[in-house]
Every structure is written in structure tokens, then in C-alpha cells.
Amino acid sequence: MNSTPQQPQVLPPPTSVSAPGSGDLRALFGESSAVIASMTGPTHLLEAANPAFFRAIGRQDDARVGLPIDELMPELAAQGFVALLDRVYRTGEPYTGRDARVLLGAADQTREAFFDFTYEPRRDADGRVTGVRMIGVETTQIKQAQRLTAEHRVLLEQIARQAPLEEVLEGMAKAIEELSPGMLVSVLLADADGRHLRHGAAPSLPSFYNEAIDGIATGEAVGTCGTAAHRRQRVVVSDIAGDPFWEGYRDLAARAGLAACWSTPILGRDGRLLGTFAMYHREPRAPDEADLALAGVFAGTAGLAIERHLAEEARAAAEAREKAARDDLAFLLNASTALSADLDYSQTLSRLASLCTPALAPLCAVDVVDRGRTRRVAVAATTERDHQLLAAHLSDAHAESDDAVTRVLGTGVTEVARRAPRGPGPWRELRVTGYVCAPLTERGRTFGTVTLLSTDDHDFDSHAVTLVEEVARRTATAARNARQYTQRATLARDLQAGLLLPDIPDLPGAEVTTYYHPAGEGLDIGGDFYDVFPLDDGGWAFLLGDVCGRGALAATTTALVRHTARAVAAYLPDPQSIVRAVNRALLQPHGNHDNGFVTLVYGHFTPAPGGGLDIDLVRAGHTYPLHLTRSGVRTLKSDGSILGIMPDPPLTTARLRLAPEQSLLLYTDGITECRDAQGEQFGEERLISLLERAQRRPPATLDLVTGAVHAFTGGRAGTDDQAALLLTATTEST
Amino acid sequence: MAEEPVTGAEGALHVPLSVDVSIVDDITVVSPAGEIDYSSGSRLREALTVAEDRPPRVVLDLSHVAFMDSNGITILLLTHKALGEAGGWLRIAGCTSPVARVVQLVGLDTVIPCFPCRQDALGA
Numbered sequence: 001m002n003s004t005p006q007q008p009q010v011l012p013p014p015t016s017v018s019a020p021g022s023g024d025l026r027a028l029f030g031e032s033s034a035v036i037a038s039m040t041g042p043t044h045l046l047e048a049a050n051p052a053f054f055r056a057i058g059r060q061d062d063a064r065v066g067l068p069i070d071e072l073m074p075e076l077a078a079q080g081f082v083a084l085l086d087r088v089y090r091t092g093e094p095y096t097g098r099d100a101r102v103l104l105g106a107a108d109q110t111r112e113a114f115f116d117f118t119y120e121p122r123r124d125a126d127g128r129v130t131g132v133r134m135i136g137v138e139t140t141q142i143k144q145a146q147r148l149t150a151e152h153r154v155l156l157e158q159i160a161r162q163a164p165l166e167e168v169l170e171g172m173a174k175a176i177e178e179l180s181p182g183m184l185v186s187v188l189l190a191d192a193d194g195r196h197l198r199h200g201a202a203p204s205l206p207s208f209y210n211e212a213i214d215g216i217a218t219g220e221a222v223g224t225c226g227t228a229a230h231r232r233q234r235v236v237v238s239d240i241a242g243d244p245f246w247e248g249y250r251d252l253a254a255r256a257g258l259a260a261c262w263s264t265p266i267l268g269r270d271g272r273l274l275g276t277f278a279m280y281h282r283e284p285r286a287p288d289e290a291d292l293a294l295a296g297v298f299a300g301t302a303g304l305a306i307e308r309h310l311a312e313e314a315r316a317a318a319e320a321r322e323k324a325a326r327d328d329l330a331f332l333l334n335a336s337t338a339l340s341a342d343l344d345y346s347q348t349l350s351r352l353a354s355l356c357t358p359a360l361a362p363l364c365a366v367d368v369v370d371r372g373r374t375r376r377v378a379v380a381a382t383t384e385r386d387h388q389l390l391a392a393h394l395s396d397a398h399a400e401s402d403d404a405v406t407r408v409l410g411t412g413v414t415e416v417a418r419r420a421p422r423g424p425g426p427w428r429e430l431r432v433t434g435y436v437c438a439p440l441t442e443r444g445r446t447f448g449t450v451t452l453l454s455t456d457d458h459d460f461d462s463h464a465v466t467l468v469e470e471v472a473r474r475t476a477t478a479a480r481n482a483r484q485y486t487q488r489a490t491l492a493r494d495l496q497a498g499l500l501l502p503d504i505p506d507l508p509g510a511e512v513t514t515y516y517h518p519a520g521e522g523l524d525i526g527g528d529f530y531d532v533f534p535l536d537d538g539g540w541a542f543l544l545g546d547v548c549g550r551g552a553l554a555a556t557t558t559a560l561v562r563h564t565a566r567a568v569a570a571y572l573p574d575p576q577s578i579v580r581a582v583n584r585a586l587l588q589p590h591g592n593h594d595n596g597f598v599t600l601v602y603g604h605f606t607p608a609p610g611g612g613l614d615i616d617l618v619r620a621g622h623t624y625p626l627h628l629t630r631s632g633v634r635t636l637k638s639d640g641s642i643l644g645i646m647p648d649p650p651l652t653t654a655r656l657r658l659a660p661e662q663s664l665l666l667y668t669d670g671i672t673e674c675r676d677a678q679g680e681q682f683g684e685e686r687l688i689s690l691l692e693r694a695q696r697r698p699p700a701t702l703d704l705v706t707g708a709v710h711a712f713t714g715g716r717a718g719t720d721d722q723a724a725l726l727l728t729a730t731t732e733s734t
Numbered sequence: 735m736a737e738e739p740v741t742g743a744e745g746a747l748h749v750p751l752s753v754d755v756s757i758v759d760d761i762t763v764v765s766p767a768g769e770i771d772y773s774s775g776s777r778l779r780e781a782l783t784v785a786e787d788r789p790p791r792v793v794l795d796l797s798h799v800a801f802m803d804s805n806g807i808t809i810l811l812l813t814h815k816a817l818g819e820a821g822g823w824l825r826i827a828g829c830t831s832p833v834a835r836v837v838q839l840v841g842l843d844t845v846i847p848c849f850p851c852r853q854d855a856l857g858a
Contacts, residue, residue: 546804548804548807548808548811597807597808597811599804599840620841621839621840621841621842622839623839624839639841640841641840641841641842641844641845642807642811642840642841642842642845645811645814645815645845646844646845649841649844649845650841650844669803669804673771673803673804681803719772720772720804
């Protein structure tokens with residue numbers, strides 16, 4: 001312990017690395033022995049003393065027997081100990097001190113120590129006091145151990161409270177420096193693979209030194225810490241100047257004023273290297289037991305702090321990953337909801353672009369193949385300028401062979417690149433740094449692409465790529481559904497348009513007003529129909545009817561009825577034969593013909609000589625036509641059965657004349673069967689009484705009816721179509 | 735047998751339809767009670783579906799039906815067609831006056847045999 005060895009000392013690792021173990025504490029205070037000194041005479045001449053005494057007072061190298069105590073230890077007088085010695089010598093009464101604090105050593109080398117001691121009188125044979133004997137036990141280490149324990153507890157509390165690692169390590173370093181004046185502490189942290197040490201805490205070392213040491217490799221002979229980390233064993237260098245481990249770092253140490261370095265590795269409970277705990281001194285020094293014990297205790301504590309910190313970081317990273325996964329899921333769920341909410345095909349694709357921006361990327365474009373050409377159908381960007389630039393990117397560019405969209409359309413495989421797309425485009429203005437182009441594929445056919453572009457403010461990570469592929473998949477499904485719906489709705493609208501008269505033609509001596517209100521929307525096509533067409537003999541045919549059922553099949557049936565009637569009217573002489581022809585057409589087997597039951601009123605009208613209209617009509621299972629006159633409403637109750645069931649239905653022809661301003665009203669049962677809030681049906685009676693009460697000129701008559709129906713139902717949608725046709729004989733003057 | 739009135743899909747109050755099915759002399763007798771319209775029609779249609787365990791000869795007893803609209807007409811016509819294709823027939827019995835009215839309007843009685851009561855329909 002006296003000399004400074006040239007070779008670094010390798011000492012066994014501390015026995016425990018968790019709490020300060022009993023071994024370390026024993027090392028701290030158990031080894032101290034009694035100090036004994038005998039003094040003679042009134043000047044307290046030191047007659048004899050044991051080695052422990054000299055060690056304790058720090059005058060090991062001068063065994064100064066024969067000197068008065070206050071010459072040997074000048075520091076004692078000022079602290080009152082010499083006065084105590086005088087008193088004991090004078091009175092013969094012993095004195096006992098407990099945990100008495102004394103500053104020992106010369107002015108520049110003072111150490112604080114604590115003693116339990118006794119001054120007892122020495123007597124000669126006669127009982128006269130000849131001197132004073134001092135017997136003491138140094139309690140400094142106990143005190144230090146107590147303080148150490150207290151410091152240690154504070155540190156453990158800090159660790160438990162999850163104070164930031166830096167704080168804990170710095171607090172620890174400072175506490176040790178206070179416990180051992182003259183010592184400078186540094187804690188280095190190992191990186192994950194254990195190959196390098198990084199600055200942890202070193203409150204008293206100069207920054208240039210800490211910066212230079214930061215990142216040193218762990219390895220044999222890389223300074224004390226590097227070697228200790230590598231060997232996972234304590235390494236002591238008592239004299240840096242002469243030590244081979246410090247090759248290359250000697251100047252650095254000299255500049256920092258460091259002459260000795262003892263390093264203890266900090267190991268995790270699984271033996272993993274967490275860092276090193278180093279004690280530096282400004283003069284060459286070798287550690288004593290107390291120093292080593294201290295190092296052991298604090299290395300263990302530091303290990304706890306670091307482990308706790310690493311566990312906390314791992315937990316936070318796992319939580320972040322989980323949150324990211326939850327966020328992804330939330331994004332996808334929202335995306336799916338948003339995509340499916342809209343059944344319009346082009347809106348679904350626009351929605352895709354806006355969903356991806358800015359959540360996944362600052363720029364997004366959606367392209368689809370439409371009749372052999374690629375078309376940009378949606379664009380999203382974070383600024384208006386970028387939006388216009390991207391939207392204006394010509395689709396002709398897709399003819400270039402080196403184009404991501406073309407490739408992805410062909411392969412159906414996502415393409416990712418960390419550079420702007422190669423083909424022409426506003427990539428520089430948009431500051432594009434990379435892209436992801438994902439296919440929109442449905443039933444094995446890639447019908448479009450969604451392209452995300454990153455700019456120099458943003459970048460993709462791999463999970464964004466996965467997300468965009470997932471969203472693309474969901475969009476493809478939603479778009480397919482939307483397209484089918486749109487197509488069917490378009491078909492339905494076309495069918496509907498084909499079924500109904502766009503305009504009522506100009507009629508001689510007659511006026512026709514119609515009302516049509518199908519019950520369903522979009523896909524549902526009504527089963528009600530009407531038609532007016534000219535006959536060869538100058539007269540006109542009119543009809544209104546109802547197919548039992550709805551949907552596309554009902555639509556084909558209504559088309560069949562109308563077209564058959566129009567076709568055969570040129571060849572058949574009267575309404576009844578035409579209606580029978582329609583019936584035969586209905587009975588012929590058709591493809592997916594579910595039901596072809598049709599009720600119908602079919603008639604011919606011709607201007608009557610002298611004004612008015614002559615009408616022949618056939619009612620086949622339909623609601624009774626109403627003859628509206630100024631004096632009332634007459635129900636035309638002619639017999640006739642529903643069509644499409646039997647080959648030869650019973651039918652009769654009714655004849656009537658409409659005088660000028662009289663009307664014939666045909667309507668479907670959607671009007672009379674509609675219900676109010678209480679469930680009551682509108683009914684034929686209500687219709688007739690309504691028409692009788694209010695004498696209106698047509699076409700106001702129809703408005704009257706439809707208004708009443710609307711009021712009756714409270715505007716609620718009905719389940720059946722409504723149609724009406726009002727044929728009015730006009731006066732000559734109109 | 736009639737259930738509590740409920741508010742139907744249109745918010746309308748109507749008496750739900752209950753349908754009794756029994757087999758008499760190798761003839762299926764279907765007896766609905768209540769109103770036959772858009773909302774209750776499916777229940778009647780179910781009862782009239784051609785089934786393995788029921789003879790395709792059906793007497794539909796309408797004496798407890800207070801109301802039937804064009805939806806019911808469609809159901810009856812479809813049933814008439816289906817039973818005919820299955821080698822059976824449909825007969826209607828006991829039309830109450832509102833039902834008789836719509837039956838005559840459509841001329842259903844010229845398509846499907848109608849009888850004043852169940853017994854007559856079974857015996858014919």
C-alpha cells in the first residue's frame with residue numbers, strides 16, 4: 001500500500017453487486033484496530049505508541065517517539081485535545097470521548113476522523129499521576145459507512161422513482177467525491193453491443209477530457225476503463241504516467257491533472273457489461289480496502305440504475321411500437337369506413353388520395369385504366385400549388401416505358417424507390433425524394449395504382465409502405481362495389497329513361513298529363529309504366545299499367561308490354577286484340593322471367609266530330625279508370641282480368657266519349673294503397689271524393705291528387721310506385 | 735291468435751299476420767288471419783311455399799283476412815303458378831268483402847277458383 005507498483009493491480013471482483021453487502025461494510029470498518037499511545041509528564045511526551053496510532057494520525061513514516069504530543073501533532077491543540085490531556089494529568093480523572101471528531105494531519109493534508117477514545121491517567125507505584133494513556137478506536141469508517149448507507153438509500157430511492165439516469169449517476173459521483181476528498185469519479189456507459197464506452201457522468205472532470213474519452217473502445221490495454229470493461233474485472237492503475245494501458249492517453253491525463261485511475265466494471269444481473277465506474281486521483285495512489293469497498297458498492301448501485309433505465313427504454317419502445325400498430329389499425333379502420341361510405345366510384349378513389357395525405361405522405365396520385373388509357377383520377381397534396389402540379393402531370397407520360405405506374409399496372413407488384421420517378425414530371429418542383437406505387441387489384445386484375453411521393457421534408461418508413469398496400473387493397477374492393485353499383489344505377493336510369501316518355505307529343509283535341517314516382521332509388525326500377533303513341537288512322541293509343549314486382553325484371557316486362565303494343569297496333573284493329581297480343585307476349589317464356597303479371601288499361605282515342613274525344617278502352621285487372629265530369633266522377637267498371645297468367649283472359653271493351661274539358665284519369669294502386677302514419681290506406685273513395693270536391697282544370701287536377709297523396713303519407717316513402725295519366729279533351733279554342 | 739299491433743317498417747300501425755297451416759285429406763289448408771300487405775306478405779309467402787312435407791294442393795282460406803292489396807294478389811298469382819308447376823293447384827275460399835273487391839278488380843277469380851267457404855273448396 002505504500003509503494004506505487006508499476007504493473008496495474010488486478011483485484012478480484014466485488015463479492016456482491018446489489019446493495020452494499022456485509023463484506024464491503026466489513027472492509028469499511030471491521031478492519032480498524034485500536035490505537036494506543038502512552039504519554040509522560042506535563043508536556044505529554046510521546047513515550048510509546050502502536051503502529052495503528054501512527055497510521056491513524058498520518059505520520060507513518062516518522063515514528064516520532066520522544067516528542068511532546070503538541071509538537072508531534074500541532075493540530076491537536078486548537079481542537080481542545082491538549083487541554084483535555086492537561087486536565088486528566090492534573091486531576092487524575094479519566095476522560096472518554098465518543099465519535100469525537102478530529103482533524104488529523106498537517107494543514108495541507110488534513111483528514112477528518114472520528115474516534116471513540118479514553119484518556120486515562122498513568123500512575124506510579126505510589127499512585128501519583130505520571131502521564132496519560134490514550135486508547136481509542138477509530139470510528140471514521142463506521143461514520144462513513146453510515147453516510148454511505150444513507151447516500152446509497154437516496155440513490156436507490158432515486159432509481160426507484162425513475163429519476164433520469166443522468167441525475168442518478170451524477171448524484172452518485174458527487175456523493176462519492178464528498179466521501180473521499182481528492183477523488184474524482186467518472187461513470188462510463190457501455191453501448192448495446194458492449195464494444196464502446198460512452199460518457200455517463202463525471203461532474204468534476206474537465207469537459208475536454210470527457211469528450212476525448214467518450215466512445216473509447218472496450219479492449220485490453222485501452223486505458224483502465226477500456227481494460228476493465230473488456231476483462232469485466234476491476235483494474236487498478238496507480239500511476240498513469242508509467243502505465244502501458246495509458247499509452248496514447250498519457251498526455252490527455254496529464255493535461256487533466258490525473259495521475260491514478262482505478263476502474264470497476266458495472267455488470268448487469270445477467271453479467272452483461274453496462275459500463276465502468278472509475279475513481280481518479282491527482283497524485284499516484286493505490287486504493288486501500290475502503291476505497292475498493294466503496295467502488296464495489298457504488299458500481300453495484302450504478303448497475304441497478306442503468307438496468308432500470310434500459311428496462312424503461314425498452315418498455316417505452318415497445319409501447320411506442322404498440323401504439324404505432326394501434327394507430328395503423330385505427331387509420332385502416334377509418335380508411336375502410338371512409339372508403340365504403342361512399343358508393344360513388346370516382347369519389348371512392350378521391351377519398352383514397354385524401355386519406356393518404358398527409359398521414360402517409362405529402363403527395364398522392366391515383367391512376368386508373370379506363371378503356372385502355374391510363375387516367376389520373378385523383379390527386380392529393382398539402383398545398384394548392386403542389387396539387388396543381390401533380391394533377392397537371394400529363395398522363396401521356398405513362399406511355400414512357402420507364403414509368404412506375406405503367407410497370408405496376410403490368411406486374412401488379414408494389415414498387416418502392418428512394419429517388420424521384422424517372423419519367424418526365426414535376427418532380428423537382430415538388431422536391432420529390434422517393435415514391436411508393438401500389439397496385440389497385442381486383443379479382444387478379446390490376447385496374448389502377450396509388451402512388452405516394454415523399455419530399456425532402458418527409459420520408460417513408462417501411463411500415464408506411466405496408467399501410468399503403470393495405471389501404472390500396474381495401475380501396476380496390478370498395479371501388480369495385482362502387483363501380484358495380486354505379487353501373488347498375490346507370491343501367492337502371494337508362495332503362496327507366498327508355499321506359500318513359502320523355503315528352504308528351506302534341507295531341508289533336510287532347511291534352512295528356514302524367515305523373516310518375518317510382519318507390520325505390522338507384523337500383524330499384526319501377527314496375528309502373530305508361531305510353532302514348534300515334535295510330536295509323538289518325539287516332540292515338542294510350543296505356544297505363546303495373547307489373548307485379550320491382551327491379552330489373554319488372555323493367556324488362558314493362559318494356560315488353562310497351563313495345564309489343566306499339567308493334568302490333570299497326571296490324572290489329574282494336575284495343576282488345578292488342579291487349580290479347582300483349583298477353584301472349586307475356587306468356588312466352590323468357591330468360592330469367594320471374595313473374596310477368598301485368599295489370600293494364602289500354603285504349604285508343606280519336607277526336608270526335610264536334611269536339612271531345614271518342615275512347616275505346618280495355619281494363620285488364622287494373623284500377624278502374626275515372627271519368628271526370630263537371631257534375632261528378634264516374635267509375636268505369638268494365639270487366640277484364642290480369643294479364644300474363646292465362647292464354648285467354650276474359651276481357652271487355654268499354655266505350656265512352658269525353659266532352660270538352662272532361663278527363664279520363666288512369667292511376668296505379670301505388671296511389672290508392674299508400675298509407676298514412678296510422679296505417680290507413682288512401683283508398684279509392686278518398687280519391688274520388690277529392691276529385692269531386694275540387695273542380696280544377698287539368699293539369700292542376702294531377703297536382704291536386706299528388707299533393708293530397710303527399711300530405712296523406714306525410715312525405716314518407718312508400719313501397720310501391722305511383723303513376724297517373726290524365727287524358728283531357730280540350731276545347732277548340734285551346 | 736292475433737298478436738299485439740306493432741309499428742311496421744313505414745311507421746304504420748297494422749295488425750301482423752298470423753298463418754295457420756294444416757293438412758286435411760291430403761290437401762294443405764293455409765289460413766291467414768289479419769292483413770296481407772307489403773310488410774306481412776313475406777309471412778304468407780313462406781306458408782305458401784311448395785314444400786316436401788306438404789301436398790301441393792292448397793286451399794287458401796281468406797275468411798279471416800280483413801284486407802289484401804296488390805301485394806297479396808302478386809303472392810297468390812305466384813303461388814298459383816308454382817303449385818301448377820308442382821302438379822298441384824290453388825283454391826281460394828271465404829273471401830271477405832274487402833278481399834273480394836280486389837279479387838274481382840284484378841279478375842283473380844277468373845284465374846284461381848274461388849269458393850264461398852273452406853268446406854266447398856275441400857270438397858270440390
